[in-house]
Amino acid sequence: MRSYAAICGSKEKEGVVGSYADITLSDDMYGESTYEKAECKMLSNAIRLSVKKSGLEEADIDALFSGDLLNQIISASFAARDFDFPFLGLYSACSTMSESMLLSAALISGGFAENCVAATGSHFATAERQYRYPLELGCTRPPQSQWTVTGAGACVISSQEGDIEIANATLGKVCDWGITDVNNMGAAMAPAAADTLLRHFSDTGTTPADYDVIITGDLGALGSRILKDLMWERGCDISSNHVDCGEIIYKVIEDEFQGGSGAGCSAVVMNSLIFTKMHAGLYKRVLFAATGALLSTVSSGQGESIPCISHAVELEVRREG
């Protein structure tokens, strides 16, 4: 990895990522006429900034892997329009950050690309409008709910070794334990995270103790407790080094209840706080498993439960770095 960049909203900057993000917004409209355009602008600027920080030119980028939560991933598609490099659109809900990172690494490792950008983001107001209710309605939020993060993150993954390396990855499988409560994403996604983490430990012959941090995407407080229970039941105790991006992103938990969510949640936390700490040598080996809920308003309306997925990437700081 050559560089990373993150942009976060006004609520997010009060929290743990505020002092690490490259750009923090005072107005979540970001000077645009709609929230959707603001979301796209955040993503576009995170991509541009990550390329600038890498020291590369835009012409050096071989592919952008990106997606977001909006219908037809318009934030990613319209952000990609701003650049002259190829675009590979993804949809993996809130697990887009790790999917885009692992596909970038695979394309590079296979010799098909030298530099790829992995990026995603989300916006509280666009997610509420699309998945839940118009903000103007002022609906009461249930206590198991989470708050979609306003923010975007991007990183440049390169064949030239940087100090942070993608050492391994485990692809997610769709897990559906029958949760139908669309406000309880943490419970729906925890089994997918457990499945991926257990397969990762098994495939790589590692244990939780081999990692400085095991960081999940956006399970929130409740989902994180469920994950730790599920792992413990399978004989795998991650309680001492597990952190969830959704659980830590907000300073105070008021209306956010279980914490942050959204594709931007892990994108911002990883591309500011975590990579900075890795760069500084505070973390040597990190297992990052972003989590995504693959539902839509149509699938829920037709009585379906919530299929979830989690893709994991293992990040290592090079010894001589």
Place this chain on the structure above:
Amino acid sequence: MRSYAAICGSKEKEGVVGSYADITLSDDMYGESTYEKAECKMLSNAIRLSVKKSGLEEADIDALFSGDLLNQIISASFAARDFDFPFLGLYSACSTMSESMLLSAALISGGFAENCVAATGSHFATAERQYRYPLELGCTRPPQSQWTVTGAGACVISSQEGDIEIANATLGKVCDWGITDVNNMGAAMAPAAADTLLRHFSDTGTTPADYDVIITGDLGALGSRILKDLMWERGCDISSNHVDCGEIIYKVIEDEFQGGSGAGCSAVVMNSLIFTKMHAGLYKRVLFAATGALLSTVSSGQGESIPCISHAVELEVRREG
């Protein structure tokens, strides 16, 4: 490639793919209670059938690359729930077939997988409901419009050589020439196809004459004419061997006007007609450039034009095959 499978709807089976598709529907509800569930079932069955025809077990599949046109790609996500192999969700509108094929080939060529499934599909009734008007309204269709194909296609791409090989690929860049008419997808997508084809010829040192067929996704009749004009203006005449899946899929053009469209359009044509002809040795070298329009109802509603993309894969029949 080890195998391929296609399912098509009742209107599609009257056309050129009818005698090549593995399953043809007499009722486009496919025994389900909603069109969305029918679309998902087509995709799931196309995946299952392609794996079965490959002679592999489901446990041999390392990854499924899939996406579709519905919000949050629910057809692909819910189809993936039916299988125990990893899932990588994509969104590239009607260019999903080539995106999924090239990423499968890259993952395999890089040594990260042995067998991948690339799959996509669409359904006329779900696309109309989501992108345009409820069918019950009986809206008049403008003459530049196309008809979303009901169908799904899947292929198993493998490290073990089959008779059809993915020899090369060119990643698409987002092209937006300012078209805002959401009924005129052919005109919007033609520049993206031209950009990708020209870069493919330039990067690989080939000319149109090197291919038995140059096949685009779903430009339709009007879009195909625009593409041929755009290519000709750049000194590249593809008129003698260009075919468009959307232009050829329907037997008679009545309500379909410019022909077929949708992610299922090229998925069905490639995974029935084209691969069968390649398998039979009628085509030795095929350049397949699926085309996608990356708009949403929200982006159009906010006054945006239509960004488009086209990913190309070059397919070759092995000489000794």
